[in-house]
Amino acid sequence: MKHRVLAINPGATSTKVACYENDELTFKKEFTYHYETISQYDSIMQQYHLRYQDIATFLQEMDMKIGSFDAVVGRGGLLPPVKAGAYRVNEAMLDCLEHRPVLQHASNLGASLAKGIAEVFGTEDCQAFIYDPVTVDQMEDVARISGSASIERKSIGHVLNMRAVSMKIADEQLGKPYEESRLVVAHIGGGSSASAHRNGRIIDLVSDDEGLFSTERSGGLPLKEIIPMCFQRTQKEMTELTRKKGGLVSYFGTNDARIVEEKAKNGDEQAQLILRAMAYQIAKTIGELATVLCGKVDAIILTGGLAYSEYVMNMVKERVSFLAPVHIVPGEEELLALAKGARRVLTGQEHAHTFIENEAIVASK
């Protein structure tokens, strides 16, 4: 039986949508938004109508109507810690994402957009899902300890892409199931995170504010410098400094690594130094996560937009290839990963979880 699934990936300044029939792409579209347009909104949720309308208009243009989709799946947002895999969109989830998200992030719109589109363009029993949201938490207890009794480390990162590329490399390159593999994966893009996978579980994850810097995010910063700055600036300013205006943006005023790479290749010493530092930090984080696997690592995987940069990747490889073979999977296949996940539920290969807010932390263990 043929299943038609629409996947929706809301990013900071874009919404990507793609339609798949039994995992085959039939059409794809990216809507981009200027930072100035997006930053007028006080919260991510206020962008719902703008983003919904763009998708709905496009689907009408593609001649989609009621009954067109068997499932609609969105990139899941910053819920409390959850399990890997599919969650059905329910009221508890929508309420939590609107009123109590762990953080403001575009992926918080994935659930409501999936539901809104499913209601108008879905079959009678069309289901709305999120899949492998950014807060999938499979960390071991020892990894949760931060060093302060007041703060627990949390698993927040590019789980959807990291799990999808892990399954791909295990299957295609290692010749064994993901569930039997030991991998270190770094997603390097607008934001970066990295993770240690043992036997199909992400047992530790270095988030975008803990280790490696990226194009927009600062990564971990020295607390001795950060604490006094918090008393001189507002929370919004500090969040911007570390999330939107960190990393390459802080050094060069652009989040486009290609521009910085071009400068470096043309002899700009500052660009050469910062890209060398970026590779150095990616490698350090990978080394840290290799110790989580006691050095027994089947493969290191580098993925995300920056993985297209041979300039940066070669510098990372030089430092980490003594640990394990390095596989580079440039870009991300998040839309396909979303659609495949939803289809596994439709075909009964996978069971969709039910989100219950107060059970979320317990459920993840």
Ligand SMILES: Nc1ncnc2c1ncn2[C@@H]1O[C@H](COP(=O)(O)OP(=O)(O)O)[C@@H](O)[C@H]1O
């Ligand atoms: N061919 C390339 N060479 C170097 N950098 C690239 C290339 N393609 C994309 N990038 C960089 O990847 C980054 C975006 O990564 P991506 O994973 O798409 O980000 P996001 O986290 O926003 O999804 C940008 O800085 C972009 O400049």
Ligand SMILES: CCCC(=O)OP(=O)(O)O
């Ligand atoms: C909040 C963790 C996930 C993340 O950073 O995603 P983007 O890089 O897409 O902003």
